[in-house]
Amino acid sequence: MRETKMAAVLVALxxxxxxxxxLGALSASVLVDATTCRYRHWSTAYTNTVPLRWDWIQDxxxxxxxxxxxxxxxxxxxxxxxSNCLWHAFDTxxxxxxDVYDLTLTVYSDGETVLETLTARLAVVAxxxxxxxxxxxxxxxxxxxxxxxxxxxxxxxxxxxxxxxxSATLAIEKxxxxxxxxxxxxxxxxxxxxLVHANWGYGTFNLSLTFPEALEPLTATLTRPIEGTMVxxx
Amino acid sequence: xxxxxxxxEMLILCLTLGAVVAEGSSVTDVAIRQRxxxxxxxxxxxxxxxxxxxxxxxxxxxAYDGTTAHPxxxxxxxxxxxxxxxxxxFRRIVWDPTKTAYTNEPLVSFRVDLTPTPQPLYMxxxxxxxxxxxxxxxxxxxxxxxxxxxxxVQTNPVPGVNSVIWTGVTNNPVYATDKLVLRxxxxxxxxxxxxxSELGRTATSEDLHTVTLTKDYYIGVFEVTQQxxxxxxxxxxxxxxxxxxxxxxxxxxxxFTDIRGSSIGTNWPSSHAVDPDSxxxxxxxxxxxxxxxxxxxxxxxxxxRAGTDTALYTGENLTNTAxxxxxxxxGRYQYNGGKIPPSWTTxxxxxxxxxxxxxxxxxxxxxxxLYDMLGNVQESCLDRFATSLGTGAVTDPExxxxxxxxxxxxxxxxxxxxxxxxxxxxxxxxxxxxxxxxFRLIWMQP
Numbered sequence: 001m002r003e004t005k006m007a008a009v010l011v012a013l014x015x016x017x018x019x020x021x022x023l024g025a026l027s028a029s030v031l032v033d034a035t036t037c038r039y040r041h042w043s044t045a046y047t048n049t050v051p052l053r054w055d056w057i058q059d060x061x062x063x064x065x066x067x068x069x070x071x072x073x074x075x076x077x078x079x080x081x082x083s084n085c086l087w088h089a090f091d092t093x094x095x096x097x098x099d100v101y102d103l104t105l106t107v108y109s110d111g112e113t114v115l116e117t118l119t120a121r122l123a124v125v126a127x128x129x130x131x132x133x134x135x136x137x138x139x140x141x142x143x144x145x146x147x148x149x150x151x152x153x154x155x156x157x158x159x160x161x162x163x164x165x166x167s168a169t170l171a172i173e174k175x176x177x178x179x180x181x182x183x184x185x186x187x188x189x190x191x192x193x194x195l196v197h198a199n200w201g202y203g204t205f206n207l208s209l210t211f212p213e214a215l216e217p218l219t220a221t222l223t224r225p226i227e228g229t230m231v232x233x234x
Numbered sequence: 235x236x237x238x239x240x241x242x243e244m245l246i247l248c249l250t251l252g253a254v255v256a257e258g259s260s261v262t263d264v265a266i267r268q269r270x271x272x273x274x275x276x277x278x279x280x281x282x283x284x285x286x287x288x289x290x291x292x293x294x295x296x297a298y299d300g301t302t303a304h305p306x307x308x309x310x311x312x313x314x315x316x317x318x319x320x321x322x323x324f325r326r327i328v329w330d331p332t333k334t335a336y337t338n339e340p341l342v343s344f345r346v347d348l349t350p351t352p353q354p355l356y357m358x359x360x361x362x363x364x365x366x367x368x369x370x371x372x373x374x375x376x377x378x379x380x381x382x383x384x385x386x387v388q389t390n391p392v393p394g395v396n397s398v399i400w401t402g403v404t405n406n407p408v409y410a411t412d413k414l415v416l417r418x419x420x421x422x423x424x425x426x427x428x429x430x431s432e433l434g435r436t437a438t439s440e441d442l443h444t445v446t447l448t449k450d451y452y453i454g455v456f457e458v459t460q461q462x463x464x465x466x467x468x469x470x471x472x473x474x475x476x477x478x479x480x481x482x483x484x485x486x487x488x489x490f491t492d493i494r495g496s497s498i499g500t501n502w503p504s505s506h507a508v509d510p511d512s513x514x515x516x517x518x519x520x521x522x523x524x525x526x527x528x529x530x531x532x533x534x535x536x537x538x539r540a541g542t543d544t545a546l547y548t549g550e551n552l553t554n555t556a557x558x559x560x561x562x563x564x565g566r567y568q569y570n571g572g573k574i575p576p577s578w579t580t581x582x583x584x585x586x587x588x589x590x591x592x593x594x595x596x597x598x599x600x601x602x603x604l605y606d607m608l609g610n611v612q613e614s615c616l617d618r619f620a621t622s623l624g625t626g627a628v629t630d631p632e633x634x635x636x637x638x639x640x641x642x643x644x645x646x647x648x649x650x651x652x653x654x655x656x657x658x659x660x661x662x663x664x665x666x667x668x669x670x671x672x673f674r675l676i677w678m679q680p
Contacts, residue, residue: 033324041279041324046263127266131300134266135340136274136331142340144271153267155277157326207271220271 040155043189045089045124053084054105054118061110069101069124070149070194089122094129098151100192123190125151146205146222149194154209156187158218162211169211175204187211195224202226254375258285259322259350261293266344278327280348282320290319291350294373295327300343307366309333309522318679319353319450334366355379356400357452357677359414361465365522374400392549392601395541399603403455404595410482411461416452416677417603423447424536425543427623427657432545434555434652439659444627445532452677453529453537456594457484457606457613466516473669474581474591482593484611484672488513490640490664493528493614493673500664502616503632517675525678531617531641531659532631533676538608538644538656540601545655547600547607555652565609565645566592567654572609572647581669591647608645608654611672612662615641619661638664646670 033042052065060080067074067087076085090097100123107116126132135143156165165187172193173179178200182191202224209218263281268274284291295313297306312333316325327348331337354373363370376398379387385402400417409415427442428435460472461481472480473487491499495509506527508515518524529537538547545551550560557569566572574581574589587593595605607613617633619641624634633641639661645654648670652658662671 039279039324040265041263041281044263044265046265125265125267128263130264130266131343131345132266132268132276133340133342134268134276134331134336134344135270136334136337137340138332138337140340152271153269153277155269158269158272158275209272218272222271 040123040153040188040190043121043123044128045122046128048088048090048093048095050087050089050122051084052087052103052105054107056080056083057107057116059109060107060115063105063107066104066106067101068104069099070192070196071097071099089124094126094131095124096126097124098126099124099149100151100190121189123151123192125190144220144222146193146195146224147227148196149192152191152193152207154184154187154189154191156211156214159211159214162187162214165211165213167212168209171208171210173206173208174200175206177201177203200224254351254377256284256291256350256352258289259283259291261348261350264346264348266346274330274332276329276331276344278315278329278346278348280325280327282316282322282325282350284322284350287322290321290353292353293317293320293325293327294349294351296347296349297329298345298347299341300345302347305368306341306344307335307364307368309365310371311365311518311522311524314680320350351375353418353450355398355418356403356455357416357418358409359416359521359523360412361414361462361520362412365520370521388603390601391599392540392542392547394549395601397541397601397603399599399601400455401599401603403603404605407482410456410459410594412465414458414462414675415455416675417455418450418452419533419537419602421447421450422536424539424541426532426535428545428655429543432655432657433552434545434655435657436659439621439623440657441623441625443623443625445536445631446627446629447532447536448630449678451529451533451679453533453604454674454676455599455604457611457672457674459483459594460485463488463513466520467513471667474585474587476584476586479587479593482595483587483591484594484606486591486611486669486672487667488672489667490614490662492667496665500638514675523677525680526675527678528614528616528673529676530631531615531633531643532628534613534615534643534674535656537602537604538600540604542601542656545657547656548598552651552655556650558651561608561651561654563598565597565606565654566647567609567645567649567651568647569651572649574648606644608656609649610647611644612642612646612660612668612670613644614662614671614673615643617641619659640664642671 063078065076103120105118106114109115154168156162168184168187170182170191205222207220260283261280265279268276297308298304299306312330313327315327317327352375355376356374358372360370379400385405388399388401390396403409403415423446425442426445428440429442459482463485464470471487472485474483493513495512497509499508499512514526517526540547542549546560546564552558561567562570571588581590592610599605600607618635619639620635642660642662645658
């Protein structure tokens with residue numbers, strides 16, 4: 001089973017479009033990201049329309065595109081011949097609702113045999129729309145509170161000692177409860193932490209982010225308070 | 235009326251903020267994200283396309299909370315990362331909001347506008363304003379100068395040196411009192427020291443050798459004046475203190491340790507840190523530019539020579555080491571007004587600028603538009619003084635000295651012509667002040 005980053009498919013699309021000019025003409029310049037793990041750029045959606053493109057391999061008859069986010073999932077089926085789709089990642093020009101989506105395109109043969117799987121991870125972050133909330137208040141209670149699904153960034157470039165890191169690990173531990181370790185195969189990106197309708201519940205969470213060769217892990221303590229008003233009756 | 239005032243304020247703001255866009259450069263895909271929950275730092279990521287892999291651009295950042303009607307004050311030292319001489323690609327600026335005034339209330343909709351600009355030829359820092367406040371820093375581009383927007387401009391003032399200089403800077407006293415004007419000096423290679431044949435040469439301390447400076451820097455167009463010092467320290471330490479003229483006279487009677495401090499400020503080159511209560515320490519805090527410092531001796535001489543290899547930055551050599559007509563038009567020295575009648579002991583409090591120190595900018599600039607590099611006051615440099623600098627080629631030298639003595643350059647109002655040459659060198663006790671010694675600032679891009 002061959003796995004390919006859908007990011008590469010996007011590059012192919014851009015290159016194809018840029019190259020569709022008269023024979024002998026110089027194409028328009030296109031920025032090509034050949035780095036493997038250094039930038040969050042590849043995993044960020046900058047507009048609400050994300051062009052997806054793929055090529056059909058031999059014997060493929062149909063395909064299924066699954067887009068799985070914290071706040072919803074979508075599945076679309078394609079017959080052979082359709083090789084692109086425009087995904088509206090969010091409704092308006094900018095969004096305040098952040099999410100991280102796993103995109104999976106599964107290509108099948110006539111006998112429902114899986115021939116190929118393409119995967120990508122794409123984050124919708126509010127700041128890619130041009131504006132973001134910034135909280136520099138030292139004793140801000142809002143800073144450490146989480147109420148719904150959240151997007152957590154990770155990036156080895158934050159730590160000069162981790163310059164050569166190619167991976168990252170995010171550990172989440174609920175005080176007196178669940179714990180989870182997420183091993184990322186890249187060193188920069190976004191993780192969608194699904195809190196709503198998950199098993200995490202309410203309470204205090206200790207987070208730890210580690211990069212190979214980093215001197216110290218990054219840590220944070222977050223609290224998810226119980227929703228609603230507490231009434232005490234004597 | 236209030237509305238009209240607001241309109242004009244915004245108009246002035248827009249005109250001032252209007253930056254020249256670097257030709258062929260563009261910024262796209264700007265994404266802002268605070269490093270929540272890990273830290274308060276904010277990553278501002280963008281894609282820069284310069285149209286040429288080797289081309290560079292500066293990035294001018296303007297920030298708002300919501301619309302452009304609510305600009306934010308962003309001190310320069312709250313920003314780091316890809317701001318200056320940036321090559322194309324995916325780039326990142328890091329903003330530390332805790333170094334701003336916005337630590338009481340969250341910014342609900344922080345936005346930025348990133349504009350690629352060419353390297354400014356001049357930068358003007360208003361010393362009367364706080365770091366990051368509107369119009370605190372003004373960048374002047376070569377094409378803006380050429381349009382005449384800033385007054386007189388001169389091209390190629392020194393034969394054989396191709397340059398554009400802003401001579402109009404001397405027409406408005408504010409540039410010598412309330413504002414600091416600095417000129418960009420491009421990295422390069424030059425002959426430091428003097429040839430054996432140079433009249434007035436001190437053979438033991440002016441070994442001719444090749445020096446390469448690998449980084450651009452900005453250097454003060456004028457020596458730091460008494461008013462410019464007073465804005466930062468609220469102090470008038472100079473000997474030439476006639477209150478009618480002191481503002482635009484160069485500051486003197488100031489020790490190296492007053493300028494950088496007597497504690498951590500003496501640690502250079504192992505550290506660029508200065509004492510917080512020193513002049514430069516306070517200047518860095520006031521302006522938000524942590525790259526302010528004294529020049530190294532090599533940076534000073536490179537800027538003084540401005541492409542020349544002669545005794546004077548006019549492209550001429552001396553014919554007399556005492557009084558020389560060629561120096562008369564270049565800088566204040568003993569024989570064109572420097573001598574203080576009737577004695578040399580102390581200047582009369584009524585001493586006018588026709589004697590002693592001159593108002594900065596009174597003489598011809600060099601080919602890069604720098605005034606008073608020769609004469610007026612001797613200028614303190616960072617390096618510990620070493621008699622010989624050797625004859626071998628060096629890159630970004632930091633001096634060979636090991637004693638506490640520091641280097642001072644450029645001759646004085648009381649010197650003969652022989653001491654006011656581009657290659658003249660002197661040592662100084664950093665803890666001793668003198669009425670012949672002042673300084674000039676540089677700013678290094680982070």
